[in-house]
Amino acid sequence: MEWGFPSYLSEARIAMETLFVSPFISSESWFQKWAEGRESMASLKDFGLKGRAMCKESLNEMKELVKESESPYGIRFEGDNENEMVLEWNGTPLVRVSAWM
Structure with missing residues (x-):
């Protein structure tokens, strides 16, 4: 995201990253749950x-x-x-x- 926003909108970029990217990146339990689901999912x-x-x-x-x-x-x-x-x-x-x- 930082590459698509002009420097004068840095606060807007930080707000967008906090709302949309951060929950998916920083949640250790989410990654653990995703890995467990991927292992148990039937393979195509x-x-x-x-x-x-x-x-x-x-x-x-x-x-x-x-x-x-x-x-x-x-x-x-x-x-x-x-x-x-x-x-x-x-x-x-x-x-x-x-x-x-």
């Missing part, structure tokens, strides 16, 4: 689906959108065959998207 592999690898062009496009080299945000692939794309903030996963067929 169990339903006969196969992960579909995401293309490198999508990865490069997302890295450009979040200005990865200039900001605390990052994008990476995960999964057995790179079928998951993860948006991170300072190394903390925020959003995970996967492709299956």
Whole structure:
């Protein structure tokens, strides 16, 4: 967020981060609950689906959108065959998207 706000709106940026980002980043119990839920969730592999690898062009496009080299945000692939794309903030996963067929 800090990269999208002008410097004279720093208080507005701090307020936005406090309201929307902080609860998801700083809550240790939330991370623990998320990890437990992810482990117990039935895998889509169990339903006969196969992960579909995401293309490198999508990865490069997302890295450009979040200005990865200039900001605390990052994008990476995960999964057995790179079928998951993860948006991170300072190394903390925020959003995970996967492709299956």
